[in-house]
Every structure is written in C-alpha cells, then in structure tokens.
Amino acid sequence: MTDYLLTDVSPLGEAATDVLLADGRIAALGADARARANDDAVTIDGAGLVLLPGLVDLHTHLREPGREDAETIRTGTRAAALGGFTAVHAMANTSPTQDTAGVVEQVWRLGREAGWVDVHPVGAVTVGLEGERLAELGAMADSQAQVRVFSDDGRCVHDPVVMRRALEYVKAFDGVVAQHAQEPRLTEGAQMHEGVVSAELGLAGWPAVAEEAIIARDVLLAEHVGSRLHVCHLSTAGSVEIVRWAKSRGIDVTAEATPHHLVLTDEEARGYDPVFKVNPPLRTQADVDAVRAGLEDGTIDIVATDHAPHTREDKDCEWAAAAFGMTGLETALSVVQETMVDTGRMTWADVARVLSTNPARIGRVADHGRPVAVGEPANLVLVDPAARRTVVPEEQATKSTNSPFRGRELHGRVVATFLRGRATVLDGAPVDESQVVA
Ligand SMILES: NC(=O)N[C@@H](CC(=O)O)C(=O)O
Ligand SMILES: [Zn+2]
Numbered sequence: 001m002t003d004y005l006l007t008d009v010s011p012l013g014e015a016a017t018d019v020l021l022a023d024g025r026i027a028a029l030g031a032d033a034r035a036r037a038n039d040d041a042v043t044i045d046g047a048g049l050v051l052l053p054g055l056v057d058l059h060t061h062l063r064e065p066g067r068e069d070a071e072t073i074r075t076g077t078r079a080a081a082l083g084g085f086t087a088v089h090a091m092a093n094t095s096p097t098q099d100t101a102g103v104v105e106q107v108w109r110l111g112r113e114a115g116w117v118d119v120h121p122v123g124a125v126t127v128g129l130e131g132e133r134l135a136e137l138g139a140m141a142d143s144q145a146q147v148r149v150f151s152d153d154g155r156c157v158h159d160p161v162v163m164r165r166a167l168e169y170v171k172a173f174d175g176v177v178a179q180h181a182q183e184p185r186l187t188e189g190a191q192m193h194e195g196v197v198s199a200e201l202g203l204a205g206w207p208a209v210a211e212e213a214i215i216a217r218d219v220l221l222a223e224h225v226g227s228r229l230h231v232c233h234l235s236t237a238g239s240v241e242i243v244r245w246a247k248s249r250g251i252d253v254t255a256e257a258t259p260h261h262l263v264l265t266d267e268e269a270r271g272y273d274p275v276f277k278v279n280p281p282l283r284t285q286a287d288v289d290a291v292r293a294g295l296e297d298g299t300i301d302i303v304a305t306d307h308a309p310h311t312r313e314d315k316d317c318e319w320a321a322a323a324f325g326m327t328g329l330e331t332a333l334s335v336v337q338e339t340m341v342d343t344g345r346m347t348w349a350d351v352a353r354v355l356s357t358n359p360a361r362i363g364r365v366a367d368h369g370r371p372v373a374v375g376e377p378a379n380l381v382l383v384d385p386a387a388r389r390t391v392v393p394e395e396q397a398t399k400s401t402n403s404p405f406r407g408r409e410l411h412g413r414v415v416a417t418f419l420r421g422r423a424t425v426l427d428g429a430p431v432d433e434s435q436v437v438a
C-alpha cells in the first residue's frame with residue numbers, strides 16, 4: 001500500500017505540521033514524519049489545508065436495495081468519499097426494508113465491496129416501517145453488520161407504546177433509537193412549513209408543533225426507561241429549546257441538524273421548485289438562527305446530511321406530487337464551513353466534533369472520529385477552506401440531481417480522503433475504482 005506524506009497541513013486548523021500515513025495508520029507527526037517516510041511515499045503539499053478526522057454521516061439514504069435508479073451503494077458511497085466522509089449510516093427505508101439480519105448484512109457487504117467508505121446499516125424499528133410490530137432488533141445487532149442505530153426514518157414511530165418498547169429493547173446492546181419526529185395526524189397532506197409563506201402559496205402546512213410534540217414526548221419516554229434517544233433532522237427553534245431542556249435534566253438525548261436547515265428557509269418554496277421540498281420542511285429564518293445557535297452551544301450534537309436522492313420522475317413534477325428530500329453528501333462540509341466557520345461561530349476542531357467524533361460516538365462506530373494522533377487509523381480528510389466552487393448536480397457522483405444548491409458558489413473543497421490509509425479521493429477526484437479494494 002502507498003504511503004502518504006502530507007507536508008505543512010493544519011490538523012484541526014491548528015499549527016501546520018507534517019503527517020505520515022503508513023500501514024493504514026497515522027505513523028508519524030512533525031519532524032519524525034519526513035525522517036521516517038519511505039522514498040516511494042507520495043508527498044502531498046498540504047500548505048493552507050486543514051486535516052480532519054474522516055467525516056461520519058449518521059443519516060444517509062443509499063436507496064439500495066430497491067431504488068437503484070435513484071442511487072446505489074456504489075454511487076452513494078463514492079459521493080460520500082468525495083464529500084470527505086469515511087463512514088456513513090445507511091437508512092432503513094429501502095425495499096425490502098432493512099428490518100432483518102439478512103438485509104442489513106447484504107447492505108453492509110455491498111458497502112465493503114464498493115470500498116469507498118464504511119457502510120453501517122441502520123436497522124428498522126418496526127417491521128416494514130409500519131409502526132406496529134418491533135423488527136428483529138437483537139438479530140440485527142448480533143449480525144455481521146453490528147447494527148446500533150435503529151430508525152423508521154421517513155416515518156415516525158408514532159405509537160408511544162411501540163416507541164417505549166424499542167427504547168427498552170435497544171438498551172441490551174447499547175443501541176439508540178433515531179426518531180423521525182413527525183406527528184402524523186398533524187401533518188396529513190402537508191407540503192411545506194406551516195406559516196406565512198404556506199398561506200400565501202396555498203400549500204398545506206406542516207406545523208412546527210408536529211415535530212416538537214414528538215420530541216417532547218420522546219425525551220420524556222427516554223428519561224422514563226433510562227435509554228438513549230437520537231433526534232433526526234431537528235428543524236425548529238422550539239425543538240432546540242426542548243432538547244436543551246432535556247439535556248439540562250440529564251436525559252440521554254442527542255440531536256442532529258442537516259446542512260439545508262442551517263441555511264435555507266421556506267422562502268425557497270415561492271418558486272414552486274420541488275427541489276426545495278423536504279421532510280421536515282425548510283422553516284423560517286428564526287428557526288435557522290436557532291438551529292445555528294443550538295449547534296454552536298452543543299445542544300445539537302451533530303450535522304447529518306439526510307442525503308435523500310430521488311429520480312427526475314419523482315422530483316421534476318408539480319410540487320404536490322414530488323417526493324420529499326434533497327441530496328447532501330457532496331455539499332455538507334461546505335455548508336458547515338460557510339455558515340459556522342467562516343462566520344466565526346465554530347472552529348475546525350468544532351467541525352471535527354459535529355461531523356466526525358460525535359456521530360461516530362452516537363453510532364458506536366470504532367475507528368472513526370478519532371484524534372489526529374500517532375497510531376490512530378488513517379481515516380482522514382484534507383480540506384482546502386480557501387477554495388470556491390459552483391455546484392453542478394450533473395457533475396456530482398450521486399446518481400440524482402436534486403441538490404438545492406444548484407448554481408450556488410460554495411466555500412471550501414475536499415482535496416483528499418483516506419480510508420484506513422488508502423486514498424479514495426485525491427486532487428478532489430475519486431481514485432479510480434479499480435484501485436479501490438475492500
Ligand atoms: N428527508 C426527506 O425528505 N426524505 C427522506 C426521508 C426522511 O429523511 O424522512 C427520503 O427517504 O427521501
Ligand atoms: Zn426523516
């Protein structure tokens with residue numbers, strides 16, 4: 001395997017140094033790195049570049065099995081590597097559903113064969129995401145895929161008795177239930193955030209309370225059974241307040257925000273372009289401000305992409321008929337840089353925390369989200385914060401083109417990604433698939 005000598009890089013945005021990657025690990029730092037590098041080591045000039053632990057996405061939709069026309073494990077994980085990720089959690093709303101040991105093992109194996117990132121399948125909470133009977137959580141946990149995150153994402157586990165049982169059950173193997181918080185009765189037929197804009201456009205509203213009511217219920221359930229809860233794609237100011245309150249009470253809850261909820265608002269719906277139709281919906285500027293503040297003060301633990309690729313047939317239609325969801329793997333880091341780092345609200349060490357360390361901890365993923373230190377596995381991403389690029393969805397690695405950032409100039413660029421010391425991305429381009437070995 002090729003060794004890499006990264007010269008003058010800034011680990012976590014701190015003082016520049018040299019880093020040697022050999023045998024899948026960080027072999028040396030500082031003066032030692034040059035001294036110990038083999039003659040055939042590949043040198044990468046890292047001046048001006050930031051070195052972070054490889055990003056970990058707790059919320060990705062890879063669509064395989066079932067909707068390979070929108071994404072496959074191969075295309076989705078290639079997109080992930082280009083976005084700086086070294087591990088992703090693949091959501092369970094596939095067809096068949098990831099609700100058995102057999103299906104999660106298949107997804108895990110296809111991820112390994114593709115070799116771009118480590119794929120950790122999420123297990124469904126209930127059979128077929130129907131919200132009625134618990135899926136075989138223990139068998140998925142014990143399988144080769146070692147599932148620790150369980151979610152019916154796309155649907156809410158709305159029955160409080162089922163939610164309670166799931167929270168109790170996952171304690172046995174240190175699992176977590178990741179809830180898609182959406183009260184179904186309050187959101188029947190909903191098309192966008194309920195507010196001034198939905199009233200003007202005449203689109204059925206998805207009120208903030210439909211999210212907040214479920215989060216409030218679930219933190220109380222988690223407290224009652226003494227279990228671990230994770231809140232998916234939190235999107236309202238009220239949700240931030242509830243999670244802040246729950247944490248202050250010592251409840252074991254973690255929360256995620258998506259990049260799109262950090263920057264886009266319901267104003268985007270005015271053009272009736274369904275690329276902006278997503279679940280939960282884009283909210284108001286006050287909500288965006290609260291989500292940014294929650295991420296800054298640690299109430300929100302992580303940023304997760306909720307990468308939700310959809311085919312043209314499912315997106316290029318009238319708003320009401322279009323599917324919910326937007327892509328995000330290849331733009332997430334840039335959005336976090338632009339909204340949180342370049343505004344002075346967060347450091348690169350904070351970025352490493354919300355996009356790598358914390359998601360790895362919540363998902364119980366070993367070997368990712370580790371410090372940049374000698375002996376650690378070389379799961380790393382090299383970022384050029386000074387770069388600027390314009391998003392062209394057709395040129396992305398994801399199979400789908402439903403990026404809400406089409407035509408936008410984004411801050412920063414992933415220069416290289418390393419998975420256990422092997423480059424998956426170099427010079428901002430994917431390393432030829434023939435060289436990628438699982
Ligand atoms: N976020 C979305 O709008 N869509 C997701 C489901 C989900 O995350 O709820 C999808 O699977 O398309
Ligand atoms: Zn969801």
Ligand SMILES: [Zn+2]
Nearest residue numbers: 091153154306
């Ligand atoms: Zn999702």
